[in-house]
Amino acid sequence: MTDQVGFLNFAEAREIAKRRLPRGIFEYIDRGAEDERALAGNRAAFDRIKIKPYALRSGSNRSTTISLFGHEYCAPLVVTPTAFAGLVYFNGEVELAKAAAEFGIPFTAATEAITSIAAVARATSVPIWFQLYLWDKEEISFELMDKAWSSGVRTIVVTVDTPVLPNREFNVRNGFDVPLRFALRNVFDVAMHPRWALGVFGRYVVTEGVPTFANYPDQYRKNLLRRDRGDPLDFMPNLSWDHMGRIRDRWKGTMVIKGLLRQEDALEAKRVGADGIVVSNHGGRNLDSAIAPIDVLRGIVDCVGPAMTVLADSSVQRGSDVFKLLASGAKAVLLGRSMLYGTAAGGKAGAIAMMRILKEELARTMDMSGCQTIADVNQDMIAAS
Template sequence: MVDFLNYNEARELAKAKLPRGIFEFIDRGTGDEFSLRHNRRQFEAARILPRVLTGGSPRSQKVEIFGETYSAPLLAAPTAFAGLVWFKGEIELARAAAAYGIPFCAATEAITGVGEIATAVGTPIWFQLYLWDREELSQDLIEKAWTNGARTLVVSVDTPVLPKREYNVRNGFDIPFRFSPRNVFDVATHPRWAVGVLGRYLAAGGLPNFANYPPEYRANILSRGSARSMSLAPDLDWDCVRRIRTNWKGNLVIKGILRADDALLALQIGADGIIVSNHGGRNLDGAVAPIEVLPDIADAVGDRLTVLADSGVQRGSDIFKLLASGAKAVLLGRSLLYGTAIAGSAGALRMMRNLGEELDVAMAMSGCKSLKQIDRSLLAKA
């Protein structure tokens, strides 16, 4: 049974279901978690200035992105380890997105490979890329995504090095997992996860690993020394992205933009879209919140780029505020992982519907019958 009415209820249910290490990997930020808190404060500081007597029904949330029409201005964000919150969690989440009529973006660091997800879902998916230190391996993965029907490539550029997340160290949550009395007890006290997720992987033939990695680099979550180490590209720069643009025939989206001048550089190299994002407050602690810089970025690029946004969305009103600030659509990360952890595809779909219903209320209360009517005039000036 899917029994939650909002983000916070789902978060508490997911917290009870998941081992601490997995829950905190999803839930927390980095450093002193200033950016995590700041994202929330900036949403709360933004105030809606509603119109009256201009709404009514029917209302529509339909949006066109890269020539495809979707039911709502939402996207399932690429998230690592979705396959650890539920057995084959990436497939569950992708199926929910297809049922709701929104895009799903598969992640490089997924437990389920892009080919298996694409086959299981049967609808086109997006693919997110981290560039590795061996560029030819990254290119092989790009070609694999294309072969499996991905036509939108999302290149993450905000992670030149791994962020410092002390809670992962304390929880032993890394690949491979590091055992301690604390995390052994943690798993033992979450038997439904141990049996329903870890046990099902074992029954299916093996422990989870990063399925998109080349075989020689795949280490399952318990192995030590059995696979070569995979590192991020040490010299990630605009030339790297230019080379991807030259070779990628589909839509190219650059994720992790927080400056208008970087957005203009993305436009210059031929990107089709950008995602204004601080990685959910999980990378650079002290970074600005996307909603702070989104208006300037949207003004700088105009309609020459598709502008998307994410980080810290908890309510439909948050989505409304990002749309009013200049985003065409909004990516959802933590919220959908909480839903998936609770009830697989059904939980993810429930979360999508909850947020969609909340967005509809915000539209109705603000006098908007369509997304085109959501603009900056609906936000009070600070």
């Protein structure tokens, strides 16, 4: 595996991505918001949790398989929606979706993607999930939901933790915004990454034209270099639970609400009929003083009860992190940065390698802790230090 993609863990894949990607794109993926306290807090929260292993309980029948929303998967892992996944590798969103399908875990396509939901769905052998940011023109969002349904999507993930754009000051410094801002610093940086400039961005320009937000309607779509924005289409400024209710009425499949950190909000999600929630602080990328998901996860799981499927994410780097979130009550764990780093390192092969690494790390942690199945990974297995 390492001969093909060159990494054995999250940190090594991150270093490869850092070398291969222009600084603006790498920092967009890698960094947090403002002073990055939430990003550091996520890591510190994982490190505070310790595992209490049983002895003499290992066996040959250990399994990481799970059932999620009526489907069987090889591991409690989900590829989370990420904007600009298509910029870490040519057709990166398709490569990552194919990797997830081949490996046997769900892939979630993003609203702000370079490749359209229809194109990603056509490229995969199994149904994908779709993430929705609700636009300020609600009917256009509903039309996009209908396109997703027509493409075979049956699970929608509504992201609700971005009522305003976060303060990511490093994006201002490095010029990574839409449209891209050109300055000597970032032009030189792209020139110093010819593999990306020619093999990713240049290849798009030659084959498809300058990349765009492919899920936006034509009159609102802009490519990454346009200055004349045209008709505006922004996120819903007054997003509310009434909007969630209307989405629930419209969407006939599985509905998941992503970005909750309070028990009250989890109960509201249950009230409007959501099938699942994601306990998440957006990977430390939005509110810089947000609490770490693992610190509130158990309380939320206990609050909503077994009828609600609770997922979790934010800053997972090792299979032991996955173990800790599962022990805290999550049914599965969403992965973002790790999937992008793996894809940047080797496309589909790199993504599969990262999935395999995290699954094997989780399995090893289970073996070392005396857990034969995911059901054995429970609250009794961990303690806060």
